[in-house]
Amino acid sequence: MSAIRVDAKVVMLGKESVGKTSLVERYVHHRFLVGPYQNTIGAAFVAKPIQVGEKVVTLGIWDTAGSERYEAMSRIYYRGARAAIVCYDLTDSSSFQRARFWVKELQNCEEHCKIYLCGTKSDLIEGDRSLRQIDYHDAQDFADGNFTTGWHTFALGMHNNISMSSVLDNMAEETGVDLGQKKDSCFYSCCHNN
């Protein structure tokens, strides 16, 4: 069996249960798994070829385990990543603290890695706004203070297939075209519902 050639390594980071695996499942297999939550152990890998202009770019997506007990292992998986999707659950303020931790860590250790900050489970706050624990402006202030260039907003929820594709397709265009030129551009995404 021949090895898969990966053009761009992507890593999913964030506190346990924020929905990293669900985003990958949605993106790669177009499904949302219902049933008891199963935490990721260590990390899972999936390759996804996508068309970027004339080229096919294969993303190698590492879905890391969010539990702090696997923190040291997650560091192995973000090494050399072209992009990191740092997730937090819009209904869990502690997950935003954890996301801030990962952003700082990436900025210190992986200067060429683009960082996407994603608020997840937007469907829950659409159903009941009182569940929202991270104000849109807090996320915006954090992004403004930490990222050097413009940012995009995306609402990511279990019904929201398009947005995840937008994040990753956009990222692939960035990484697939000319990383050297674009290394300073960071993207910020979060739920844009107030």
Ligand SMILES: Nc1nc2c(ncn2[C@@H]2O[C@H](COP(=O)(O)OP(=O)(O)OP(=O)(O)O)[C@@H](O)[C@H]2O)c(=O)[nH]1
């Ligand atoms: N309502 C809602 N639930 C979600 C969404 N995304 C994930 N979930 C639920 O949240 C739980 C955790 O989802 P996972 O995708 O396994 O979370 P994870 O971040 O990969 O968790 P770890 O593997 O522990 O790091 C599951 O019960 C999912 O069904 C979402 O967009 N909306």
